Amino acid sequence: MNATLQVLDPRHDPEPDDWERLRLAAGQCVTWRYDLLRAYAWAAQAPVLVTVLRQDGVAVGAVSVSLRGIARRRGVYADRRGRVGVLDVHAPANRSLKGWWFAGEQRPELLRDYVGGIRRELGPGWRSVVWREVSDGEELPGPARLRLPTAPLAKLAVPWADLDGWYGTLDRPRRDSLRRRARGFEGIVRVGPARELVTAAEVAELRAMNDLKYRSRLVPTAPLPLPYLERLVGGDEVIAIAYRGRRLLGLSLILDHPSWPVCLSWGALAPEDGGRKHLYFDGYVRMVEWAIRAGKAGLVLGKGQAEVKSAIGAALVPSSALWALP
The missing domain is CATH 3.40.630.30 (Gcn5-related N-acetyltransferase (GNAT))
Structure with a gap:
């Protein structure tokens, strides 16, 4: 069963009615509280999008991504998404957590729906995806991959x-x-x-x-x-x-x-x-x-x-x- 995407800009879009219930059901820390996501997004160096993954209208997971535009000046907040860039999937304000999660069982196959949907949302210039804090053996969508070891957790x-x-x-x-x-x-x-x-x-x-x-x-x-x-x-x-x-x-x-x-x-x-x-x-x-x-x-x-x-x-x-x- 495919997921539908609710793509949110936390700076402007209101909190979904079921967001807090989803966060707590997934056992996510306070840094995923929506008012904190909004405050983080306003100060971030690149636009932040938070996506709720739904099946039959029920929220089952979420993904947070920063839009790293290629033509952006370093150190300057980019309010515009631009036409070309890299999707940087990471947890806002917390390097110890992943930028994607699910309530209940893990559903990595839904991430393929996410990648396809977010690319359609942003346009053909947003093709590359960087997944951060990837565990050994974890399944993620993408045909060609460059793996860079990071500091252990x-x-x-x-x-x-x-x-x-x-x-x-x-x-x-x-x-x-x-x-x-x-x-x-x-x-x-x-x-x-x-x-x-x-x-x-x-x-x-x-x-x-x-x-x-x-x-x-x-x-x-x-x-x-x-x-x-x-x-x-x-x-x-x-x-x-x-x-x-x-x-x-x-x-x-x-x-x-x-x-x-x-x-x-x-x-x-x-x-x-x-x-x-x-x-x-x-x-x-x-x-x-x-x-x-x-x-x-x-x-x-x-x-x-x-x-x-x-x-x-x-x-x-x-x-x-x-x-x-x-």
């Missing part, structure tokens, strides 16, 4: 009853170091709903410091705007690990989820700017402790710092960017 299962269970999996020097430093940070760290611990302006400042160091060259991105961060941290689905002295010293944001929360970002003041050493490593202690107490199956630790994440027990899941040519 770190996932840490947390089957333990308490933090000592996790500590017991680490080598002794690392375990002793983490425990000793954790005691020293007890007075300055708090873990809880982000809306109670930080402001959007503080998040923006620390994210900007961190993004300049680690921003991906393969995925052109702009800093998340303040209106986006205000909506993100003001809701009920984001947890903060916040370190404070006279000011905010370090911050990790976690997108809550019933089973596998996603660690969205980390930022901290450098020691020479008044920050504290070793906050990054202590952040993992607080993440694991929170996940265990909250009864989570595990944590998606994201990309980057693969050696560090592997050393604390995370599995590194290979992923690729797959370029499907016309």
Whole structure:
């Protein structure tokens, strides 16, 4: 049974009545909430389209794509779609997730309907598709492909009853170091709903410091705007690990989820700017402790710092960017 496409420009098109129900049924994090998609689209460097896949009128999945126009000036938002470009399928504001998903069972065959439909929508100049965060062995439409390995995704299962269970999996020097430093940070760290611990302006400042160091060259991105961060941290689905002295010293944001929360970002003041050493490593202690107490199956630790994440027990899941040519 073929899918029908509801192609939406989040900047202008209203939220479908069944969007939130679809998002929750598919187990998708808060970054897929429609008001956040709208805020992201207004600040993106390329036009963003979100497509709802329907069968017999029932929403069964979604795809998000950025329209990378070939003639666009870098760093300038392109309001017009243009006649020629590449369809860049990726999750808005979150490199740990895919840009396509389904409610219930996975339906990769529906992606062929998506590719055909979105090409008809945009015209013959939009033939190439880049799929990001592709898992090994995953089926995707497209006759000719160029596969480029990307940074692996770190996932840490947390089957333990308490933090000592996790500590017991680490080598002794690392375990002793983490425990000793954790005691020293007890007075300055708090873990809880982000809306109670930080402001959007503080998040923006620390994210900007961190993004300049680690921003991906393969995925052109702009800093998340303040209106986006205000909506993100003001809701009920984001947890903060916040370190404070006279000011905010370090911050990790976690997108809550019933089973596998996603660690969205980390930022901290450098020691020479008044920050504290070793906050990054202590952040993992607080993440694991929170996940265990909250009864989570595990944590998606994201990309980057693969050696560090592997050393604390995370599995590194290979992923690729797959370029499907016309």
